[in-house]
Amino acid sequence: MIDFNGASNQAITKVTESANTLLNNPKILIIGIILIIGAIILIFVLKNLLLNSLIGIAGFLICNFIFGIKLPLIATLIVSAIFGAAGLGVIFILKFLGVI
DSSP states (O other), X not given: XXXXXXXXXXXXXXXXXXXXXXXXXXXXXXXXXXXXXXXXXXXXXXXXXXHHHHHHHHHHHIIIIISOXXXXXXXXXXXXXXXXXXXXHHHHHHHHHTXX
């Protein structure tokens, strides 16, 4: 037969030992705070980057389908996805100057 009582007691003992090594450890607290701050900054930066990219892609689609301005598809889409509306503006300036 399998001794579930002994196995569960052994597992509880190991979990308790692991928890006690982490308890009142200032390194764990500092690492936790750094990870929380890093996650908040990363979410803030990625949120702005994602919004900027969506505005750039929407601007490209509006210019292409509504206003009929024909731009190179792949290059303009990549630039407007990375740099947003500013990248789309640079593409328009390059088109005006005859570079693309």
